[in-house]
Amino acid sequence: MLTIKNLHAEIEGKKILNGINLQINAGEVHAIMGPNGGGKSTLAHVLAGREGYEVTEGSVTYMGKDLLGLSVDERAREGIFQAFQYPIEIPGVSTANFLKHTINAVRKHQQKKELSAKEMIAFIKKMAKMVEMEDDFLSRSLNQGFSGGEKKRNEILQMAVLEPKLAVLDETDSGLDIDALKIVANGVNQLRRKDNAFIVITHYQRLLDYIIPDFVHVLYNGQIVKSGDKNLALKLEEKGYDWIKEEALAII
Amino acid sequence: MSKEASTTTLEDYTKCDYKYGFTSNIDTELIPKGLNEDIIRLISSKKDEPQWLLDWRLKAFRHWEKMTEPKWPNVKYPPINYQDIIYYAAPKKKNILNSLDEADPELLKTFEKLGISIGEQKRLTGVAVDIVIDSVSVITTFKEALSKLGIIFCSFGDAVKEHPELVKKYMGMVVPSTDNFYAALNSAVFTDGSFCFIPKGVRCPMELSTYFRINAEGSGQFERTLIVAEAGSYVSYLEGCTAPMRDENQLHAAVVELIALDDAQIKYSTIQNWYPGDKDGKGGIYNFVTKRGLCAGVRSKISWTQVETGSAITWKYPSCILKGDYSTGEFYSVAVTNNLQQADTGTKMWHIGKNTSSTIISKGISAGRSNNSYRGLVKVGKNAENAKNFSQCDSLLMGDKCGANTFPYLEIDNETAQIEHEATTSKVGEDQLYYCMQRGLKQEDAINLIVNGYCKDVFKELPMEFAVEAQKLLAVSLEGSVG
Ligand SMILES: Nc1ncnc2c1ncn2[C@@H]1O[C@H](COP(=O)(O)OP(=O)(O)O)[C@@H](O)[C@H]1O
Ligand SMILES: [Mg+2]
Numbered sequence: 108m109l110t111i112k113n114l115h116a117e118i119e120g121k122k123i124l125n126g127i128n129l130q131i132n133a134g135e136v137h138a139i140m141g142p143n144g145g146g147k148s149t150l151a152h153v154l155a156g157r158e159g160y161e162v163t164e165g166s167v168t169y170m171g172k173d174l175l176g177l178s179v180d181e182r183a184r185e186g187i188f189q190a191f192q193y194p195i196e197i198p199g200v201s202t203a204n205f206l207k208h209t210i211n212a213v214r215k216h217q218q219k220k221e222l223s224a225k226e227m228i229a230f231i232k233k234m235a236k237m238v239e240m241e242d243d244f245l246s247r248s249l250n251q252g253f254s255g256g257e258k259k260r261n262e263i264l265q266m267a268v269l270e271p272k273l274a275v276l277d278e279t280d281s282g283l284d285i286d287a288l289k290i291v292a293n294g295v296n297q298l299r300r301k302d303n304a305f306i307v308i309t310h311y312q313r314l315l316d317y318i319i320p321d322f323v324h325v326l327y328n329g330q331i332v333k334s335g336d337k338n339l340a341l342k343l344e345e346k347g348y349d350w351i352k353e354e355a356l357a358i359i
Numbered sequence: 360m361s362k363e364a365s366t367t368t369l370e371d372y373t374k375c376d377y378k379y380g381f382t383s384n385i386d387t388e389l390i391p392k393g394l395n396e397d398i399i400r401l402i403s404s405k406k407d408e409p410q411w412l413l414d415w416r417l418k419a420f421r422h423w424e425k426m427t428e429p430k431w432p433n434v435k436y437p438p439i440n441y442q443d444i445i446y447y448a449a450p451k452k453k454n455i456l457n458s459l460d461e462a463d464p465e466l467l468k469t470f471e472k473l474g475i476s477i478g479e480q481k482r483l484t485g486v487a488v489d490i491v492i493d494s495v496s497v498i499t500t501f502k503e504a505l506s507k508l509g510i511i512f513c514s515f516g517d518a519v520k521e522h523p524e525l526v527k528k529y530m531g532m533v534v535p536s537t538d539n540f541y542a543a544l545n546s547a548v549f550t551d552g553s554f555c556f557i558p559k560g561v562r563c564p565m566e567l568s569t570y571f572r573i574n575a576e577g578s579g580q581f582e583r584t585l586i587v588a589e590a591g592s593y594v595s596y597l598e599g600c601t602a603p604m605r606d607e608n609q610l611h612a613a614v615v616e617l618i619a620l621d622d623a624q625i626k627y628s629t630i631q632n633w634y635p636g637d638k639d640g641k642g643g644i645y646n647f648v649t650k651r652g653l654c655a656g657v658r659s660k661i662s663w664t665q666v667e668t669g670s671a672i673t674w675k676y677p678s679c680i681l682k683g684d685y686s687t688g689e690f691y692s693v694a695v696t697n698n699l700q701q702a703d704t705g706t707k708m709w710h711i712g713k714n715t716s717s718t719i720i721s722k723g724i725s726a727g728r729s730n731n732s733y734r735g736l737v738k739v740g741k742n743a744e745n746a747k748n749f750s751q752c753d754s755l756l757m758g759d760k761c762g763a764n765t766f767p768y769l770e771i772d773n774e775t776a777q778i779e780h781e782a783t784t785s786k787v788g789e790d791q792l793y794y795c796m797q798r799g800l801k802q803e804d805a806i807n808l809i810v811n812g813y814c815k816d817v818f819k820e821l822p823m824e825f826a827v828e829a830q831k832l833l834a835v836s837l838e839g840s841v842g
Contacts, residue, residue, distance in 0.1 A: 155797050158789070183799040195794040199812030208808060209798035216799070248812070265798060 108133045108304050109154075109174075109273055114165035115329075116153045123149045125329035126165070131273070136305045138320035138340060140312075142348045146329040147308045148192055151277045154306075155189040156182050169273070184216035186272035190262040190279050196250040202261065203245040206231050206268055213269050234267040238294045256287035263294040274298075275306045280314040292317030312344035325351050389578070390447040396420065399547055402447050406516055406550070409523060419536035419546030426540045432703040433732040433764055434672050436608070436645065444610060446548045448578040489514060489553045489569045501565065509558040512567055515583050518554035525556055529587050533616040533653045533680070541612040541647040541674075545581045549614070552582035557592040557623075566822055571600040571613075579610040586616070588623035590656060595626040597825060600669070604634050606642045608671060613648045621656030621683065626664070628821050629677075630829055633669035635836075638727075640699030643671025650677035651707075654686035654715075662689040663706065664820040666829045668836040671700060676734065678707035681715035681743075688717040691817040693829070695836045696729030696761070705734040705766070710746035710776070719750040722814050725761035726837055732764040739776040746776045754784040755813055757806075757837065807834045 109131040116124040123146045131137055139147055153160045154167065156179040167174040174182065197205065207227055214221065222230060235245060238260040250258050259279050266274050276295070280288055295305065295318050307318055315323070315337060323339040324331045327348070332355040333339065343351070390401055399420055403413040428439075489512065505512050511522060518526050536546035553569040571582065588594055600611075611633060617625050627650075636643025646669075652661035663677035679688025690706035708717035717737065725731040731754065739746045754763035765782050787809055795805035811818070811830055818826045 157793055157797075178796075179793065180796040180799055180801050180805075183797050189797050191794065195788070195790050197791055197794070197809060197812055199815035200808055205795075205798075205808070208800060208804065209795075212799040212801070212804070269798065 108170060110166075110168045112166045112168075114150075114153070114167060115163045116149060117161050117163055118149065118159060122163075123329050124153065127326075127329070127331055129324070129331065131304050131306065133272075133304055134299075134301045135321045136299065136307060136318060138315055138318075138323045138337075139306060139308045139326050140310065140323060140340065140343060141326035142352075143310075145326045147326050148277055149329075150326065151189055151192075151275045151306075151308060154182075154273075154275055155179060155187060180212075183269075184213050186213075186217070186270075188266050188269055188271035188274040190259075190266060190274065190276040192277040192279075192281070194250050194253075194258040194262055196248070196253075198248050198251055200249050201246050202249050203228075203231060205249045206245075206265065209265070210268050231268060234264055237267060237297060238263045239290050240264060255282045256284065259283060259287065259291060260294075263291050267294060267298060270298075270303075272303050273306070274303070275308070277308045278310060279307075280309050280311060288314060289317060312340045315340045327351060327355055330355075388447075388449050389445050392445050393442045394420075394444070394446060394548065398446055402548060402550060405447060405449075406519075408519060411527065412519060415531070415536060416547050419543050420548075422537045423540065423543035423547055426543060428540050429674075432674050432734075433730065433766075434674065434701040434703050436672055436701075439608075439610065439645070441544075445578040446581070447550055449550070489567075505563075505565075508561050508564070510561060510563055511554065511556040513554055515549070515552035515554050515585065518585075522554070522556070525587065526554065526585070529585055529616070529618055530583075531616075533618060533651045534614050534649050539649060542614050542649040545583065545612045545614045545649070549581045549583045552613070553584045555584075555586040555594065555596065557586075557588045557594045559589040560591040561589075562592065563594040566595050566597055566824075568597040568599070571598065579612065581611075582613050584613070584615040585618075586625055586627070587618045588620065588625050588659075590621040590623060592620075593624045593626075595822060596628070597822065598627070598629045598631075600629075600631055600633055604637070604642065608636075608642060609644050611644050611646050611648070611670075613650075615648070615650040615677075617650075617652035617661055619652065619654050619656060619659035619661050619683075619686075622658045623656060624660045624662075625652065626662045627652070627677070628825055629663075629665040629667075630825060630832065631665065631667045631669050631673070632832060634671075635669050635698070635700050636671040638698050640671070643700070644669065646670035646673045646675060648675045650675065651680065652678065652688070653680045654683050654688060654712075656683040656686070657712075658685045658687075659683045660687040660689070662691070662820065664689075664691040664817065665693070665704075666817070666821070666832065667692065667694040667702060667704060668832050670702075673700075673702040673704050675704045676706055678709070679717060680709045680711065681717065681746075682711045683715075684712040685714045686712055687715070689820075690717075690719045690721070690735075691820045692721045693724070693814045693817045693833070694722070694731055694733075695724045695833060696726065696731045697836055698727040698729060700727075700729045702730070703732040703734055705732075705736075707736040707738070708748060710737075710739045710743040710748070713742070713744045714746075715743060716747040717749075719748070719752070720816050721750075721752045722817055723752075723754045723763055724757065724810060724813070724837070725754070725763050726757040728760045730762040730764075732766060734766040734768075736768040736770065737778060738770040739773050739778075741772045743773050744775050746773065748776070748778045750778075750780045751816075752780075752782045753813070754782075755810070756784065756786045803834075803838065806837060810837060 111127050111129040114124055114127040240260055320337055323335050325333040399416050534542050557563050619625050633644035654661055661679050667673055681688050688708050694702045694704050696702050721733045723731040723733055733752045737748045752765050791809050792805050
């Protein structure tokens with residue numbers, strides 16, 4: 108589904124990603140861990156196509172297409188979803204209205220059946236229930252006055268209604284209490300299918316108790332310095348990141 | 360997304376034309392350019408006016424001659440030559456029409472292009488329309504149905520003929536003919552407009568609407584609107600305006616007066632879409648308008664809602680004089696400027712009676728190289744015990760070449776007043792745009808969604824039909840504004 112080859116990227120002339128290689132197939136969940144400042148969010152933004160993140164080398168192929176040649180919104184309509192580390196507030200635009208517009212945009216592009224107003228409401232409500240969001244959230248301005256946990260659940264709700272092929276979750280677990288964490292994880296698990304894939308960026312192993320990853324990668328200094336299965340996450344939890352850093356330095 | 364690619368598409372996108380920029384081939388009667396007492400006498404005689412009205416005009420003119428244009432607005436334009444304007448232009452076909460079939464076919468075509476179907480469609484939606492082209496009212500619908508309720512809705516000219524006592528009593532009561540430079544000019548040369556009278560206890564069952572259109576070249580438009588709501592009555596009034604695209608600047612100097620007696624309520628909504636000029640600032644309407652409402656009676660209420668997207672220059676402060684005890688004034692405004700447009704708009708809330716309250720919600724949006732100023736005065740008189748005002752003035756900037764200013768003035772002469780003022784200036788955030796686009800919205804759709812959200816508190820005050828129109832208009836006005 109996604110092939111990242113030797114990806115280099117910089118922000119304002121500062122090199123952040125230094126040759127990332129990653130292969131993701133449909134049906135897989137990849138966890139990306141690593142110390143703060145390692146480049147995890149940058150990778151998420153580069154995949155989503157955010158302006159200001161300049162790719163200087165390498166390639167990204169998504170569903171057989173050159174992903175880097177597409178604009179942000181084209182990528183989104185092609186099924187790439189980014190759950191934000193810091194979701195944005197949009198005053199005056201109700202969550203329901205926002206969802207309606209985005210659902211229509213994505214479905215139309217993917218030539219899926221258009222939803223009638225009634226179907227739309229039913230669909231949104233069903234998904235809201237899955238992330239345990241009360242209906243009155245839907246009529247409130249998008250993310251405005253939402254608590255941290257509510258914002259993150261709203262991200263999962265958006266993911267659920269947009270039915271992406273590849274979802275990149277950027278620290279969706281940080282700042283969540285255990286109940287909220289379970290809701291988020293449960294949402295992701297319910298959406299796991301044979302034909303979609305997830306990149307779960309996280310700082311903490313505990314999320315991976317609930318979302319069991321197929322692969323775990325450590326991103327450090329803009330490179331994937333170690334990959335393994337879910338046991339790697341446990342080891343990181345136990346031993347911290349220092350041994351990885353040392354290993355990485357030894358290689359250089 | 361590469362920057363170059365996005366700029367090119369946006370540039371294409373800007374090339375969208377002003378939709379109402381056509382000129383109609385209506386046979387028009389014009390008088391010579393220029394302004395003097397003879398011209399005023401000529402206008403008055405063309406309109407078959409009584410002597411008192413001519414005297415009124417002449418008094419205004421003599422006063423105007425001694426006045427100078429206000430210089431305090433935050434707008435710039437070359438001096439206007441008031442002798443180079445045609446002060447009377449009227450569609451030739453006489454405006455006493457019994458049915459639409461009698462109207463000039465060109466006129467009907469114009470209506471069609473403007474999206475006004477005065478026939479069945481409006482009948483179904485229940486909006487009574489008065490249409491003013493080049494200062495002359497050409498058609499008023501639903502007159503009869505309304506008159507059964509005692510409601511008078513007609514052109515100003517007809518009102519002078521048929522209800523002179525009402526016109527004489529109320530005209531100039533709120534905006535005296537000497538009030539300000541443009542109001543005095545209007546009082547001297549106004550050619551027509553709308554008149555509306557809602558008798559005691561009557562709730563007007565439909566929206567009343569006036570559609571203003573400047574068509575003739577080299578002419579100015581000077582219309583007057585007068586709305587009187589007697590005790591316990593209610594009316595919702597809508598005003599729309601468009602003009603052809605011309606290289607020259609045309610002057611529009613209107614006067615609107617509202618009078619609400621005891622327990623009466625007037626809701627006045629405007630969608631102002633005069634031609635704004637082209638991308639380089641060539642042409643466009645100078646919109647210098649005086650709008651004022653008098654809450655004369657106890658518990659009376661006047662609400663102004665305006666969506667200002669057009670005009671090269673807007674100078675306009677719909678205001679409320681809260682004279683009756685417990686009266687309420689409201690002002691809800693969205694003012695959009697793009698390209699080289701300039702707007703200096705806001706309101707004045709003058710608390711005179713006891714326990715009066717006012718609300719001001721102003722949303723300015725500046726794009727391109729435009730300049731958008733909010734100017735508001737809240738004045739609380741000595742005897743206005745317990746006056747309350749809430750003001751919220753927000754400015755939204757799109758890009759970094761535009762300007763936004765807020766000039767809130769307070770004159771408080773009574774200690775019991777409770778005044779609350781909030782102001783914000785924000786940019787359409789790159790992060791908001793990115794967020795929307797990451798969810799699959801195209802850039803222009805993302806901008807529309809964000810801006811509509813920003814304007815929501817004002818749009819929700821508009822009658823349903825108008826709210827939809829306002830949203831569309833906003834989308835058109837802001838096309839190509841972020842790059
Ligand atoms: N907008 C930016 N401008 C400059 N440097 C940035 C910007 N965003 C992130 N960085 C830098 O890029 C590096 C990687 O950041 P990030 O991708 O957010 O890491 P992580 O998500 O792994 O914590 C950090 O050194 C950070 O300071
Ligand atoms: Mg991060």
